[in-house]
Amino acid sequence: MSLKTVVIGFLGSQLDSGLGPGRWEKWRPTVSICQQEDLQVHRLELLHDRKHLALARQLVADIAAVSPETTVNLVEMGIADPWDFGEVYAALYDWVQAYPFDTDREQYRTHITTGTHVAQICMFLLVEARFIPGVLLQTSPPRKQAAGHPGQHTLIDLDLSRYDVIAQRFDQAQHDAVEFLKSGIATRNPRFNALIDEIERVAVRSRAPVLLTGPTGAGKSHLARRMYELKKSRHQVTGPFIEVNCATLRGDGAASTLFGHRKGAFTGAAADRAGLLRAAHEGVLFLDEIGELGADEQAMLLTAVEEKRFLPMGSDRPVTSDFQLIAGTNRDLRIDVAEGRFREDLYARINLWTYTLPGLxxxxxxxxxxxxxxxxxxxxxxxxxxxxxxxxxxxxxxxxxxxxxxxxxxxxxxxxxxxxxxxxxxxxxxxxxxxxxxxxxxxxxxxxxxxxxDAGEVDLATVLPADRLATLDLFDRLQLEAVVRVCRRARTLSDAGRQLFDQSREARTVVNDADRLRKYLLKFGLSWDAVSG
Missing domain, CATH: 1.10.8.60 (Helicase, Ruva Protein; domain 3)
Structure with a gap:
């Protein structure tokens, strides 16, 4: 059983116009649809505005004259402003949702030659999203104006998977973007290649914060810059790439560097300063070693990321900056959150896309x-x-x-x-x-x-009772001495754990260096306070 053809389209208030006999001398897109030799239209759903009802009725009569087998349904669309995208799309969407599509018996063509540009875009989107099943129909006038000639028509199928050349170009564009992020290096590590594949998709599709973790020198800064350059090549950012190592920021200078200040905000503030967040407007801000930020700066950064505005030091008026944040760290921020060194709400905000770059x-x-x-x-x-x-x-x-x-x-x-x-x-x-x-x-x-x-002697007698010390094998004694030495140099239990488990931590799905070190010390009846003094 052959399918009946149904065309959906807007009345063209200019192209379809004409009420006198001279109208047959001009090309009218909606009428021409029903004059094509190789396109039999069984039903035409003609969308129109109330004020063009007279023209719509004339088109019904004219189509009946040239194609009596075509049924024309007039569909009045209550659109106050035909150039308001939201209003037009909402009206079309509601009509489409209520329409009794029957793909077993009918095939659908959506005419996009008539109607405002806004209406044409909305029709395109509805077909592309499959809310209207079928393909697009485009009509065009004859190359040489001839009275009564219907012109040409073209069908456009938005199922790009059917177009091998287009699909290949999309694949090639993605491949080129991945190679760009890898600087053209033919990397072979499956885990790293899969990671870069996902980062490529996120880089070109999202403006949400990205968190890059991994050991020092793993390439976080380089990758952040390549992500920015990829976005800029796709015209997704117009501002600059701003990079700062948060470990270099201290005291009043930290907030001033990031958020700017007003003249006189603190001693030495001789002039206004915009700050790096404002400098990154419409670009990318890369905060390396974000875990080194102080508590105040973390709170201010959270507001800036969420609301795109913040208060410079010494100012009572907020300023705005629309930037994308990429953060880098070689620390496990989950531990820093648990131990109160990093704000949980800020971590949650920057943790949407987190990628750990493996060490060499x-x-x-x-x-x-x-x-x-x-x-x-x-x-x-x-x-x-x-x-x-x-x-x-x-x-x-x-x-x-x-x-x-x-x-x-x-x-x-x-x-x-x-x-x-x-x-x-x-x-x-x-x-x-x-x-x-x-x-x-x-x-x-x-x-x-x-x-x-190894520099500096460790006397285990200062941390262990004599009877316990006497029972230790030489292996355990030497190992414990080395562990205590690292603990005394480290700032925190987590810091010591990161140093002691610097290799094996990379192979773990869940990393908790502090807990591993705590359990090791407990084997000897020791605590962090006992060995860190």
Missing amino acids: AQRPEDLEPNVDHLLARAAVDTGQAVRFTAEAKAAYLRFAQSGEALWTGNFRDLSASVTRLATLADGGRISAGLVDAELQRLRWLWQRRPMAA
Whole structure:
């Protein structure tokens, strides 16, 4: 059984106009629909305004003359302002919701040549969202004006999955965006690649805050800037990228730097200052190490993020700034919230999109493509191509991917290492000898921190009773001494836990370094207060 064709469209008060006999000399879109040789219209739902009722009735008569098999239903739309998008869409939506669509017996065409631009957009959206089942219908006049010629018509199916070329372009655009975020580096780590895929979608679809976590040097700042540049290329932001490390902000200077101040707000405030939040208007504000912000600054930031306004220091008038916030931290803010160092409401506000960037040691398969990328960048900087010998590259990667390579500074360490190799390479060749010297340097670099940690004697007799101390194996004694040494250098229990479990914490879904350390100390009957003094 062939389906009957139903067309839905607005009356064109200008294009369809004409009440005298001369109307047949001009092209009228609504009439032309019913004159197409290869388009049999069984029913036309003609939407119109009350004031155009006379014209609508004339069109009914004219269509009956050229296509007697077409039934025309006049649908009066009570729209006060045809240029009010909200009003037009609401009226159309209500009509569509009540319309008895029957896709088993009818096929639907939505005419978008007539009506205001607002009406055409609303019809497009209703078809695209499938509230109106079917496709769009567009009509156009004949190329050469000829009396009575119906012109042409085109059907537009908004199911883009049917258009391979368009689908391929969408796929390619997404692929290019992901490669842009990765700086063109062919990373191989599945976890990291999946993370960047999602960040790409969020970056181009959302203006909500984003929280980037991970160890120092994992690339949080670089990724934040790339996200901004991607958004700017899509015309989603027009303002600048503003970056500040919150760990550098102290005292009155913290609030002043971020929120600005009025002249005379505090000693030394000799002139008004706009502040970085205002500078980031219509752009992106990247607050690195956001966990270092003081309590007052956290409260002010929450208001600025939620309401897009805040009070500069010394001012009683709020200012506005519409920016997107990207925050970075190498701390576990969940622990900081639990221990009262970070506001729970601010954490909840910035925690909609949270991504943990893995450290370099957790991405051994990505070391080779990153080394190649850094060498290519060094070649651009120096104007000289630099390459490893096969033996040298194998030796470097073998060490870099081993457990001996700590990469405590992550990409900062790797970038510095490759820069040294590229600078010292004779004739643009990195030899096995040069690699061997670099590996010795890296071993020395990563041994400095344990050596510093070993400085200072720990007398366990000051924290343990003599009888308990006498029962400890040498292994437990040495391990406990090292743990107590770290605790005495750390500011808090959480800080000590982060240092002691710096590698294994990355593999855990739920991280609670403080609890792990507390349980370890409890095995010896010790508490944080007992060992941190």
